[in-house]
Amino acid sequence: MLDICVLALLAEQESYGYQLAQALDAVGVGPIQGGTLYPVLLRLQKTGLVTAEWREGTAGPARKYYRLTDHGHTALREGGRAWLSFVAPVNDIVTKGVAR
Amino acid sequence: MNANDWLRALTAELHQRRVAADAARHVVAEAATHLRDGGGDPWVVFGPPQQYAGAIVESIGTAPGPRPGPVRLHATGITKRYGRRTVLRDATLTVRGGQIAAVIGANGCGKSTFLRICAGLLSPDAGAVTVSGRLSYCPQSGGTADFLLPDEHFVLVGAGQGMARGPARRAGRAAARQLGWEADGNVPARHLSGGTRQKLNLTMSTLSKPDVLLLDEPYQGFDQGSYVNFWDQLSRLRDTGTAVVVVTHLLNQLDRVDTVLDLTPAQETGWRAPGVQGGHQ
Numbered sequence: 001m002l003d004i005c006v007l008a009l010l011a012e013q014e015s016y017g018y019q020l021a022q023a024l025d026a027v028g029v030g031p032i033q034g035g036t037l038y039p040v041l042l043r044l045q046k047t048g049l050v051t052a053e054w055r056e057g058t059a060g061p062a063r064k065y066y067r068l069t070d071h072g073h074t075a076l077r078e079g080g081r082a083w084l085s086f087v088a089p090v091n092d093i094v095t096k097g098v099a100r
Numbered sequence: 101m102n103a104n105d106w107l108r109a110l111t112a113e114l115h116q117r118r119v120a121a122d123a124a125r126h127v128v129a130e131a132a133t134h135l136r137d138g139g140g141d142p143w144v145v146f147g148p149p150q151q152y153a154g155a156i157v158e159s160i161g162t163a164p165g166p167r168p169g170p171v172r173l174h175a176t177g178i179t180k181r182y183g184r185r186t187v188l189r190d191a192t193l194t195v196r197g198g199q200i201a202a203v204i205g206a207n208g209c210g211k212s213t214f215l216r217i218c219a220g221l222l223s224p225d226a227g228a229v230t231v232s233g234r235l236s237y238c239p240q241s242g243g244t245a246d247f248l249l250p251d252e253h254f255v256l257v258g259a260g261q262g263m264a265r266g267p268a269r270r271a272g273r274a275a276a277r278q279l280g281w282e283a284d285g286n287v288p289a290r291h292l293s294g295g296t297r298q299k300l301n302l303t304m305s306t307l308s309k310p311d312v313l314l315l316d317e318p319y320q321g322f323d324q325g326s327y328v329n330f331w332d333q334l335s336r337l338r339d340t341g342t343a344v345v346v347v348t349h350l351l352n353q354l355d356r357v358d359t360v361l362d363l364t365p366a367q368e369t370g371w372r373a374p375g376v377q378g379g380h381q
Binding site: 016017018021033034035038039040042043046054060061062063064 | 126127129130131133134135136137138144145146147151152155156158159160161
């Protein structure tokens, strides 16, 4: 699930680890520690879904920026659809159950 | 342990696990950047260095290990008796350049005897040892000269290889630094602590750039940091193609060695780790 979230965030704009962690926290996915996040990023990089580049930002030191590849966009669309078709019925059931 | 210590420990762990040097540098730099941006305790943010290094290996794998080199040490069918007591029975070990072999087993099962036979200091009652290349042996204790300074030890070892005093001293100090020891002091060996004397011993054994390095529990008296440096140093020697044989009773290091010779008599254990070469069969 974290893979899909990271891909979705990177589809909006390229980003680096710490910024992604903050974004995930801000949208309510929860605080994701570096020890969890970076292995995911490295795996995405290794499988070619993202590319990475060390670059100086507008302010501050050099950071490793991740960017979605075409392959990553495809994986996000397919993985995202699979995720949505999984959570939709779960949502329905839980929503009904809670309303009763 | 502060952030820098944690990053150093992570570097060592990645190196031990043979993560490609380039990839390891990026992983450490990225963790450092993250800690600088967000602060926080690296033990909480990333977890213990060993655990994080393990997660990294799962994500990106390891560099293909250097192809093991030629066979440097081949000991076969080594049997040694003292009176009626058989200390070693039919022990066999083959080590190639670029490999670390651990010799393990309970006290008194002949680990040191086996190493002394490999070094040619002791004759076996049966069996043969073939060594290809230059051999160096680091005994469990002794081997240092009480009244000489560390520098004078380096000069002495250097002289054996026709090395001038200055370069020999520099080489010795550089090798000592790999073990986290500044060896430029004016303290004769007899006044060094047990652990430091062992570092001197170990340093000398690596100075001749041996093809085969035999180490008999050389880390006695080492503190935790020195012990980590010691295993880092072994990894470096392995990566430069040295065949290393190390006697150890500390089994927690066995994941970092390429081959294991267990000299514990078979009836006592019945257990054999994968990759274990034949001791008593």
